[in-house]
Amino acid sequence: MIDKLKEAVREHLEELELVIGYGEGYDPLHATPIFVRRPEEVDRLLWNPLCVYNLATYLYGLKGKKVGVVVKGCDSRSVLQLLNEGLISREEVFLFGLPCSGVLDLRKLAERVDVGRVEEVSWQEGKILVRTREKEETIPLEEVLQDRCLSCPYPTPLIYDVLLGDPLPPKGENEALLRQVKELEELTPPERLRYWKEELERCIRCYACRNACPLCVCQDWCAAEARDPHWISMRDGVKEKWMWQVLHALHLAGRCTGCGECERACPMGIPLLRIRMKINAELRELFDYEAGVKEGERPPLLTYQVSEPKIEEPKW
Amino acid sequence: MSGMEERERRIVGFLCNWCSYGGADTAGVARLQQPTDLRILRVPCSGRVNPLLVVKAFLEGADGVLVSGCHPGDCHYVEGNYYARRRLELLKRFLPFMGIEPGRFEYTWVSSSEGQRWQKVATEFVEEIHRLGPFAGWEDEG
Amino acid sequence: MLEASQDPRIKLLTYAELEEVKGYVGNFEVKIRKKARLIDETRCTGCGLCIERCPTFTSSEWDLGLGQRKAVYKPFPQAIPNVPVIDSEVCGHFTTGLCSVCEKICPVGAVDWNQRDEVIEERFGALVVATGFELFDPSLYGEYGAGRIKDVITGLHFERMVNPSGPTGGHLVRPSDFTEPRRVVFIQCVGSRDAERGVPYCSGICCMYTAKQVILLKEHIPEAEAVVFYMDIRAPAKGYEEFIRRAQEEYGAIYIRGRVGRIYEEDGKLIVQGTDTLSGQALELEADLVVLATGVVAPQEGDRIGQLLALARDDYGFFTELHPKLAPVETMSSGIYLAGCCQGPKDIPASVAQGSAAAGKVMALFSKDELESDPQVAQVKDLRCIGCFKCRDVCPYGAIEEKETPWKKMVARVVETVCGGCGLCTATCPTGAIQLQNFTDNQLLGEVESLCLGWRRESAA
Numbered sequence: 001m002i003d004k005l006k007e008a009v010r011e012h013l014e015e016l017e018l019v020i021g022y023g024e025g026y027d028p029l030h031a032t033p034i035f036v037r038r039p040e041e042v043d044r045l046l047w048n049p050l051c052v053y054n055l056a057t058y059l060y061g062l063k064g065k066k067v068g069v070v071v072k073g074c075d076s077r078s079v080l081q082l083l084n085e086g087l088i089s090r091e092e093v094f095l096f097g098l099p100c101s102g103v104l105d106l107r108k109l110a111e112r113v114d115v116g117r118v119e120e121v122s123w124q125e126g127k128i129l130v131r132t133r134e135k136e137e138t139i140p141l142e143e144v145l146q147d148r149c150l151s152c153p154y155p156t157p158l159i160y161d162v163l164l165g166d167p168l169p170p171k172g173e174n175e176a177l178l179r180q181v182k183e184l185e186e187l188t189p190p191e192r193l194r195y196w197k198e199e200l201e202r203c204i205r206c207y208a209c210r211n212a213c214p215l216c217v218c219q220d221w222c223a224a225e226a227r228d229p230h231w232i233s234m235r236d237g238v239k240e241k242w243m244w245q246v247l248h249a250l251h252l253a254g255r256c257t258g259c260g261e262c263e264r265a266c267p268m269g270i271p272l273l274r275i276r277m278k279i280n281a282e283l284r285e286l287f288d289y290e291a292g293v294k295e296g297e298r299p300p301l302l303t304y305q306v307s308e309p310k311i312e313e314p315k316w
Numbered sequence: 317m318s319g320m321e322e323r324e325r326r327i328v329g330f331l332c333n334w335c336s337y338g339g340a341d342t343a344g345v346a347r348l349q350q351p352t353d354l355r356i357l358r359v360p361c362s363g364r365v366n367p368l369l370v371v372k373a374f375l376e377g378a379d380g381v382l383v384s385g386c387h388p389g390d391c392h393y394v395e396g397n398y399y400a401r402r403r404l405e406l407l408k409r410f411l412p413f414m415g416i417e418p419g420r421f422e423y424t425w426v427s428s429s430e431g432q433r434w435q436k437v438a439t440e441f442v443e444e445i446h447r448l449g450p451f452a453g454w455e456d457e458g
Numbered sequence: 459m460l461e462a463s464q465d466p467r468i469k470l471l472t473y474a475e476l477e478e479v480k481g482y483v484g485n486f487e488v489k490i491r492k493k494a495r496l497i498d499e500t501r502c503t504g505c506g507l508c509i510e511r512c513p514t515f516t517s518s519e520w521d522l523g524l525g526q527r528k529a530v531y532k533p534f535p536q537a538i539p540n541v542p543v544i545d546s547e548v549c550g551h552f553t554t555g556l557c558s559v560c561e562k563i564c565p566v567g568a569v570d571w572n573q574r575d576e577v578i579e580e581r582f583g584a585l586v587v588a589t590g591f592e593l594f595d596p597s598l599y600g601e602y603g604a605g606r607i608k609d610v611i612t613g614l615h616f617e618r619m620v621n622p623s624g625p626t627g628g629h630l631v632r633p634s635d636f637t638e639p640r641r642v643v644f645i646q647c648v649g650s651r652d653a654e655r656g657v658p659y660c661s662g663i664c665c666m667y668t669a670k671q672v673i674l675l676k677e678h679i680p681e682a683e684a685v686v687f688y689m690d691i692r693a694p695a696k697g698y699e700e701f702i703r704r705a706q707e708e709y710g711a712i713y714i715r716g717r718v719g720r721i722y723e724e725d726g727k728l729i730v731q732g733t734d735t736l737s738g739q740a741l742e743l744e745a746d747l748v749v750l751a752t753g754v755v756a757p758q759e760g761d762r763i764g765q766l767l768a769l770a771r772d773d774y775g776f777f778t779e780l781h782p783k784l785a786p787v788e789t790m791s792s793g794i795y796l797a798g799c800c801q802g803p804k805d806i807p808a809s810v811a812q813g814s815a816a817a818g819k820v821m822a823l824f825s826k827d828e829l830e831s832d833p834q835v836a837q838v839k840d841l842r843c844i845g846c847f848k849c850r851d852v853c854p855y856g857a858i859e860e861k862e863t864p865w866k867k868m869v870a871r872v873v874e875t876v877c878g879g880c881g882l883c884t885a886t887c888p889t890g891a892i893q894l895q896n897f898t899d900n901q902l903l904g905e906v907e908s909l910c911l912g913w914r915r916e917s918a919a
Contacts, residue, residue: 249410355909376910399885
């Protein structure tokens with residue numbers, strides 16, 4: 001697939017200002033987003049389970065330029081959602097679609113190998129080979145893929161200009177992520193609050209979750225950092241952190257495509273994705289809605305129906 | 317306020333100016349008894365209520381929050397309460413996941429002539445909050 | 459209509475449709491498409507020679523298919539302006555490329571085959587929507603046989619027949635064999651007051667026009683018998699009840715309270731099966747003609763107009779008034795008014811009253827140089843707006859536009875005169891850039907905070 005990608009990029013590079021793809025990262029366990037502008041740079045492109053990043057996150061900032069971007073299935077949903085909201089225009093993006101069988105969860109891998117000392121990483125059919133100074137480990141990919149990949153409903157990009165691989169069948173309907181939500185729902189609400197207070201205590205309000213999210217286009221104008229309106233103070237308390245996460249999740253309601261970049265980017269390892277998945281699950285039930293799946297669909301909280309079959313009358 | 321009675325709970329109500337606020341007013345004019353621990357904040361429309369306002373109320377110490385607007389179809393601004401219905405239903409299902417017990421946040425529709433209905437809504441909601449007790453989630457946070 | 463067309467202060471644009479509307483009260487920028495009638499209005503004298511000589515016939519829409527018209531035609535004799543139009547779908551000049559009779563016969567050379575649609579752009583201070591109504595399609599009641607049985611017609615067919623300039627020259631006849639009917643059955647509430655198969659509301663005009671048609675029938679054919687099947691009689695206005703009584707007492711119409719279950723043909727007659735609920739009996743009547751009082755429905759064009767003007771409509775397509783009791787001719791959009799059936803079924807006096815009311819509102823609007831409005835409007839802080847326009851998409855009034863800032867960013871802008879002050883935008887805006895004045899986020903947050911601060915002090919005491 002990587003050869004087909006390089007060929008396609010070479011073919012279209014002229015009509016594009018730049019192509020955003022994946023290249024080698026700072027160590028063998030990391031890929032990194034790269035911006036290809038000249039033909040000589042095309043060979044830097046790579047494609048493997050280290051390509052975790054959602055490159056759609058750059059698109060809003062590059063408005064006004066015609067850019068190419070490499071998208072996995074999940075990333076293509078972000079692009080579709082950005083298009084549905086009119087935040088980017090279709091003529092300005094050229095999508096190189098790559099069907100994907102899953103990307104790595106470094107935290108899971110860190111439980112098996114010393115990720116600080118990796119010298120080489122290579123791939124075999126369904127396996128990852130990690131060589132540190134001390135040893136060499138071969139681990140089945142299924143054991144170290146991100147949870148969201150285990151039951152990925154959309155491995156094949158939903159929107160693309162060129163598709164550079166054979167379409168892949170869905171692995172499931174997000175069961176792995178919904179299980180995370182269910183686990184929490186088995187606790188009582190006070191237990192749940194305690195859980196969140198424990199997890200969110202670690203939040204440092206770095207806003208990496210916000211910056212990694214493709215749909216978070218407010219960035220410097222974010223309501224969480226404003227004084228007018230003053231929703232959250234800068235006080236370093238768990239109340240404020242809880243409020244920040246609730247604010248973030250509610251602002252993304254109906255827009256979040258579950259790409260999980262927020263959780264991956266969080267330096268403190270806070271389980272952010274399940275907050276959004278809970279909202280996504282409710283919106284699925286209430287309005288039969290999934291973000292970034294149907295072209296032209298409006299987010300459910302920005303529209304209404306005169307009669308809502310799934311919303312019950314108030315009890316009084 | 318006698319120390320022997322149960323302490324008042326802290327309950328915030330966001331009422332839309334045209335229907336629910338009028339309904340509460342009608343209840344008042346008819347001298348219908350209402351619980352005094354439900355404190356009413358007037359908004360032009362239930363659609364004005366950002367779900368985050370409800371969240372903020374809980375963070376500031378509210379034990380319960382009620383939002384009341386015009387019946388769907390009767391919004392003074394035609395559509396405001398249709399959006400409110402969707403957003404507040406989602407909030408209602410989401411808040412328990414983040415640790416706020418179901419029953420502490422409710423939303424309903426009361427028109428300006430429904431004084432008795434307002435009395436019922438307010439009384440029953442406040443009773444439920446008393447039954448749930450104070451929201452102790454943030455006591456240790458200062 | 460003649461008066462309106464002759465008044466120098468009124469510009470009547472016929473055979474034209476609304477193409478685009480932008481702007482706001484006092485400053486509507488409107489595009490109107492004047493469709494090509496293929497006849498030069500400035501030359502045509504209305505002599506009608508073209509119509510006489512035109513060799514092509516087609517079914518007449520005005521006569522509801524009961525009669526024919528030519529390819530070049532005037533919709534009805536008193537049509538304004540007195541200039542025909544050429545129907546290019548059936549006209550021989552277009553279908554075979556061979557016919558130019560009208561062009562040759564016209565004494566002033568008014569036929570213009572190359573005429574094109576013209577788009578007129580103009581600014582207006584106010585708009586009045588009076589797009590009227592259409593009638594319910596009775597073929598949805600298969601058991602009545604409308605559309606299938608020739609002698610089952612609607613009230614409007616009846617009107618065309620008794621009209622002296624209509625397809626039968628003013629004679630009331632059975633469409634099947636052109637004989638005079640001896641018994642005519644009128645059925646009220648066809649489509650109206652039927653939540654399941656039709657529309658749930660009462661159309662308000664059918665009881666009265668059915669009684670009128672009964673009277674016309676008896677005046678045309680004194681020996682004929684008129685039977686009316688009704689559910690209730692709605693005759694609320696001045697003289698209305700007395701009119702119904704006249705139809706019953708003076709003209710001998712038989713009013714049966716009950717519904718009709720089925721109509722079928724037998725030996726050239728119509729058999730009407732119904733009930734008489736007051737006596738509790740089932741009935742079977744022979745009739746020569748059945749007239750269905752079909753209900754009032756919103757015109758299909760309403761969808762397009764509604765979207766062009768961003769007007770709200772109810773579940774049945776009627777435009778939504780600002781307040782059903784206190785503002786029946788205004789809409790949520792300042793400067794756009796409603797009149798007549800497009801706002802809801804009503805009869806002629808009520809439509810005329812609404813027309814005058816709308817005109818009055820417009821005059822009140824125009825009598826001022828400046829508009830006063832409520833300060834409870836939303837305002838945008840350009841510096842905080844990211845230009846996502848979620849506010850614009852949810853605004854019930856369509857009060858938000860795009861504007862470019864000096865630093866070349868597209869941001870939202872509130873048209874203060876159109877803003878209704880609901881605050882939906884404020885609750886929707888992700889950055890809090892747009893704020894409803896007097897109910898800003900900070901103000902409401904302040905209220906919540908001080909309420910809770912009061913509690914904390916109380917509990918500390």
